Amino acid sequence: MVTFLPTRPGRLAEVPSFVRGIGGAESNVACGLAASGHSAKWVSRVGADGFGEHLVAAIASYGVDTSAVQRDAHRPTGIYFRTAGERATGSRGEDAGEDAAAGRAEVVYYRAGSAASAMSPPTMPYKDLWSGRILHLSGITAALSADCLALLRELTTRTAGRPLVSFDVNYRVNLWSDAEGPRVLLGLARGADIVFVGEDEAEAAWGMRG
Template sequence: MDVVTLGESMILLTPESNGPMRYAATFSRKIGGAESNFAIGLARLGFKTGWISKVGDDEFGRAIISFIRGEGVDVSQVKSDRNAPTGIYFKELRNRTDVRVQYYRNESAASTLSKTDICEEYIAQASYLHITGITPALSESCYEAIKKSMIIAKNNEVKIIFDPNLREKLWTSKEKAKQVMLEIAAQADIVLPGLSEAAYLFGEEEPEVYGSNLLELGAEIVILKAGKKGTYYFTKEQSGFVASFPVDQVIDPVGAGDGFAAGFTSGLLDGIAIEEAVKRGNAIGAMVTMVNGDVEGLPEKNEIDRFLKPNNDDVSR
């Protein structure tokens, strides 16, 4: 197994029309979740990924398992819960620049994930463990599951990738969010915050200060995402900046960060230079924004190769 991740996936309902959702009469049904988006992104690039989670023992839960399995992700560690439902969220596309998300995940099956659901042998076989700041915010038992997974990773020399993916409304307080985020960052080998997330943790500073702070906490690699501007990277030996790819029209920005994480991690697995890995992450993040849906824009290997090295003489039909 190349990468194991854990977290909640939900049914995504999107109005077929733009504007305030109260006027929507019909919705499309898709599937999304930061961790499974990431796993699917890597699977499409040819890597072996596994996803740990819980879903409701209901039709939505079955749909999620079937879909993610169909994308090539191992779902052998996903459990169904008869006593809790599968989470749902709505994506409201008011206009091209105003996308709003509303979650209905309180007391969902995934929020009951606990340390007893974590299999040491499953994580120990992986090269990387990927976690986000969403999962520990869902419940105390999810927080304990994350802590156990990190202990297993440390004991088995599995590198930990931490994407803060801050969802402030899920936390009981800003103080608790910062405490847990910094605690996880201190255990992680690779940390991937956005600029706003770094500011949340450390206050308003220059990117170099954020990089230095996270390296001092213990990270080997710090990736600092600056949106459409580009991405900073920091290690103890080097630092740099890689510009983003221009996008003529952003259709749906949700999921771009997960696409970046998948692209960057694929670069680590391929053993390419960190700057090239960041460039690949930027490319996939850009590609995701061009398509409606969390995973629909995630490319396969040949597609990302074409995006990075376009062939102007291609006349295939």
């Protein structure tokens, strides 16, 4: 998705302008791997719009293979805005004000109905998803839609021939419409071979402390 970062510190209500960048847990990993000399492919969906065009070109500039990225003529590319500050687990409403007061970043997502939210088992071919030695997934994708969750559940099912599955929990409260997020993420993590989770996420989602 496309990220808009503030040109100066402050609350979202006060920041006058933003700078466009690229974001997304999986694409960030792919860019980092490619920049380090590894082979990486990003498999996703973007809108057939200027934001999607920018996103694919920017990620490809790192050396990432973007040939499997699909363009959706009916859904937009996802975007989000954030302020400067420490990472927030993702709040909204009254909690967003608490994030700002505590010096944590305010984050606002506009991903409902996006091209990426239409990812599903029928739309994402396994010849691309299983083309590498490691398949990296994110819990953020699971929160986008029922179709995305169905895809991640299928990809984290232990099946003969699948690549090594890496799963970044990425718990963001404001992406989940109910309290089922922690339970869903735990189920996905149990199907992965490698799991990444921050101490703050583990405490927020499952009450676990290191």
